[in-house]
Amino acid sequence: MIIGNPSVDLQAPLTTRQIVAIYLLRTTTWPDGSRIIPVNREIDSAPRKKFTSTIIGLDNASLATYWNGMHFQGKSPPVLQESEQAMLAFVQRVPGAVGYIGATTPPLGVKILYRVP
Amino acid sequence: MTDITRLLAAVWPTRRLLCLLLLTAVSPTASAFGDDGNDGGGYQLGQGYNWGSYNFAGYSDVVEYLPTQNEKNQALSTASIFISGHISSYFNPFVEASFSNKGITAFNTAISSPGQDASLTTHRIYNDIEMTDTITLRLGNMLSPVGAWNQIPAPALVLTTARPAVTDLNFGNYLAGISVNYTDRDGDLPDMQVYWQPVSDLNEQPSGGVLDAYQLNHYKMVAGFHASLPLPLLDQIGVSFQRSRNGLDTDQSLYGIDFKYSFQSLTLQGEFTYSELSGALQNVLRHHESGAYVAASYALGEQWAVTSWVEEYSGRNASTAARDLLWGIVYHPLPAMALKLEYLKNFGGEPVNPTGLLMSWSVLF
Numbered sequence: 001m002i003i004g005n006p007s008v009d010l011q012a013p014l015t016t017r018q019i020v021a022i023y024l025l026r027t028t029t030w031p032d033g034s035r036i037i038p039v040n041r042e043i044d045s046a047p048r049k050k051f052t053s054t055i056i057g058l059d060n061a062s063l064a065t066y067w068n069g070m071h072f073q074g075k076s077p078p079v080l081q082e083s084e085q086a087m088l089a090f091v092q093r094v095p096g097a098v099g100y101i102g103a104t105t106p107p108l109g110v111k112i113l114y115r116v117p
Numbered sequence: 118m119t120d121i122t123r124l125l126a127a128v129w130p131t132r133r134l135l136c137l138l139l140l141t142a143v144s145p146t147a148s149a150f151g152d153d154g155n156d157g158g159g160y161q162l163g164q165g166y167n168w169g170s171y172n173f174a175g176y177s178d179v180v181e182y183l184p185t186q187n188e189k190n191q192a193l194s195t196a197s198i199f200i201s202g203h204i205s206s207y208f209n210p211f212v213e214a215s216f217s218n219k220g221i222t223a224f225n226t227a228i229s230s231p232g233q234d235a236s237l238t239t240h241r242i243y244n245d246i247e248m249t250d251t252i253t254l255r256l257g258n259m260l261s262p263v264g265a266w267n268q269i270p271a272p273a274l275v276l277t278t279a280r281p282a283v284t285d286l287n288f289g290n291y292l293a294g295i296s297v298n299y300t301d302r303d304g305d306l307p308d309m310q311v312y313w314q315p316v317s318d319l320n321e322q323p324s325g326g327v328l329d330a331y332q333l334n335h336y337k338m339v340a341g342f343h344a345s346l347p348l349p350l351l352d353q354i355g356v357s358f359q360r361s362r363n364g365l366d367t368d369q370s371l372y373g374i375d376f377k378y379s380f381q382s383l384t385l386q387g388e389f390t391y392s393e394l395s396g397a398l399q400n401v402l403r404h405h406e407s408g409a410y411v412a413a414s415y416a417l418g419e420q421w422a423v424t425s426w427v428e429e430y431s432g433r434n435a436s437t438a439a440r441d442l443l444w445g446i447v448y449h450p451l452p453a454m455a456l457k458l459e460y461l462k463n464f465g466g467e468p469v470n471p472t473g474l475l476m477s478w479s480v481l482f
Contacts, residue, residue, distance in 0.1 A: 017303065020350075027302045029250040043452070057350060061419040062379075064452035066351055068163045068481055069269045071174065074201045074211045074245070077164050 001103070002055075002114035003088070007034065007095040014113045020056055022098060024066070025075050030096060039090055039099035040078035047084070051100050054116065163453030163481045171202045176481045178272040184473030194218050197271075199241070209245040211257075214238065240291070255296040262310045262343035263288050263357045264375040264388045273455045273479035276386070276412055277445055282430040282469045283390050283408035288371050289339040289361045293318055304347035307355075314339040335364035341371075352378045357390070368396035387411040394433060401433040408432075414447075422447045424459075430469055440465035445475075453481040 002019060004010075009032055014022075021027040022038050030036055041048040043060055052060050067077035081087040084101050091097045092109040106112050160166045165174025175198035182191040199213035218235045243257025262268050266275060266284035294314035301308060317337050341359035348354065357373035373390035389409040394401060412426035424445045431438040445459030459475045 021303055024304075024350075026300060026304055033250070059419060061416075061449065061452055062351065064163070065274065068453055069274050071164055071172075072176075072199075072269050072271050072274060072481070074199075074209070076172065076201075076203065080161055080164075 001106070001112055001116060002098065002100050003091050003107070003110040004099075004113045005091055005093075005095050005097045006109065006111055008098065008111055008113065010111075010113065013115075016055055016114070019114060023056055023063075023078065025070050025077070034096045037094055037097045038078040039087055039097055040080055041084075041087060041100075042080060042082050045082075047100065047102050050102075055100075162451060165482065170204050171200060173198070173200050174482065175199055176271045176273055176479065178477055178479035180272070180278055180475065180477040182473060182475050184471040195272075197240070206247040209247065211241060211243055211245070212239070213241040215240055251300055251302060253298045253300070255298060256294075258291060258293040259296060259312075261289050261292045261312060261339060261341070261359065263290075263341070263359050263371065264343075264373055264390070265345070265353070265355060265377060265386070266375075266388065271479070271481060272477060273453060273481040276414060277424055277426065277443060277447075277459055278457045278475045278477040279443055279459055279461050279470050281388070281408075281410035281412075281426060281428045281441075282432070282439065283388050283410055283428065286430070286469065287390070287392060287406055287408075287432065288359050288369070289314070289318075289336040289363075291318065292336075292339040294339070301347075307344040307346040309342065309344045311342045312340065336361050337364065337366075338362045348378065350379075352376075362396065365400060366397035367394055367401065369394055382416040384414045384416075385411070386414075402436060403431075403433055406431050406433045420449050422449075429466075432467075432469065435467040435469075437466040439463065439467055439469045441468075441470050443470075455479045 002014060008030055010030075018027065022036055028036055043064060049060060052058055052063055056063060071077050079090070081090050081099070084103070087099045088101055088107055088110065091099045098113060101107070165172050175196065177196045178194065180191075180193045182193070195215055195217045197213060197215040199211065201209070201211045203209050214237065216235070216237050239258070241257070241259055243255050243259050246254040246256070248254055260268055260270070264284055266280065267290055269275065272278065292312055292314040293316070294312060296310055296312035299309040314336070315338065318335055339359065339361045341357065343355060343357045345353050345355035354376045355374070357371065357375070359369075359371040361369050361371070363369070369392050371390055371392040373388060375386075375388040377384065377386040387410055391407045392405060394404045394406070398404060408428065408430035410426050410428035412424065414422050414424045416422045424443070424447060426443050428441045429438050441461055441463050443459055443461045445457055448456040450456070455477070457475070457477045457479075461470050461473060461475065463470065463472045
């Protein structure tokens with residue numbers, strides 16, 4: 001599921017298209033104007049591979065190369081967190097953060113922004 | 118093996134010192150999001166080091182060029198560092214400086230001259246002002262958006278070591294002035310960039326490695342726009358226009374189109390430009406020039422790819438069009454590293470990229 005910091009104020013769940021736009025660094029602010037901070041897992045983790053292929057529709061290498069190009073242009077790629085607990089803790093704590101976890105039961109302290117069918 | 122040890126094992130010893138200095142010069146506990154050192158701070162290969170609101174990164178590459186069609190072998194090594202900051206809507210600085218060291222060897226001799234033609238250049242220095250969430254005003258020295266290749270020319274990120282002439286040779290690669298950038302949030306509308314350099318370059322533009330025999334590296338005025346329509350995901354089609362006056366007072370109007378399209382493991386990309394020349398034309402053979410290249414890359418898994426491109430380029434000083442064909446193989450041990458081996462064959466016209474073998478090792482750190 002896609003999770004967000006409690007500060008994220010949305011009228012409706014995100015669509016996969018909106019999630020793609022966030023992770024391709026096109027959409028950089030939430031509707032209230034605050035900065036979006038996308039969070040990612042390490043490149044060889046199973047959740048990242050599943051997220052990249054299922055939600056984004058790309059392979060890890062292509063997306064990493066794209067982010068490297070964006071970084072070369074001065075844009076900040078998603079922040080890396082190297083465990084599900086670290087991902088959850090980061091999203092709970094940092095305003096504007098959005099990430100993904102494999103858990104099926106909603107954790108405390110975050111908003112559910114999208115559920116993978 | 119951590120990203121840092123991978124990096125240090127990958128770069129040249131001289132670069133190793135540079136990396137260590139960079140990595141030890143900043144606080145390991147600093148972070149953009151907190152102070153526990155585990156929430157976005159620290160180092161990531163390819164994405165640099167985050168320190169507060171700043172990011173320190175760069176790239177390093179070593180190119181060995183072994184032509185069989187002219188008299189010089191070349192070894193070009195470059196180390197580039199760029200620092201970006203996201204402080205507020207009005208202050209988002211970016212600085213890139215590069216050190217290049219070119220060694221030239223007489224063809225088929227074993228004596229080289231490392232250190233020859235070394236240079237330190239500030240490639241990019243600008244500030245972004247975020248007018249809205251989609252419009253950015255950029256002031257300073259920046260890459261000019263003619264086609265896609267010139268916007269991300271870092272060796273680790275481009276398709277091949279040899280750069281097609283049409284992506285590099287006959288336009289102002291950099292501009293010192295103002296640019297207004299529009300990025301569509303959803304990718305439904307084209308991304309657009311309008312730019313203007315009213316006065317001469319801040320500094321001479323860097324040479325293009327193997328292409329520098331024809332490099333036009335000083336522009337008195339540059340203005341233009343680029344629009345790029347995102348196709349699904351990472352594909353795009355773009356159009357470019359650039360009006361310029363170079364150091365010889367030759368005026369140029371360049372029109373271009375570029376594209377990138379992926380289908381499963383196959384990626385196609387290309388660019389076409391046509392330029393009209395006017396003003397001072399005493400040093401040119403023709404009043405227009407044109408060029409086009411088409412490239413194909415086929416991924417063999419996530420680490421290997423085979424590449425090829427073909428190009429025809431009619432430069433202003435050439436009596437016949439150069440025709441080049443390139444074959445190559447690329448190995449990415451990690452997405453931020455690239456080892457490339459290429460063979461380029463000039464099969465017609467006056468060579469811009471002479472026939473020969475190219476090898477390069479690039480790291481985005």
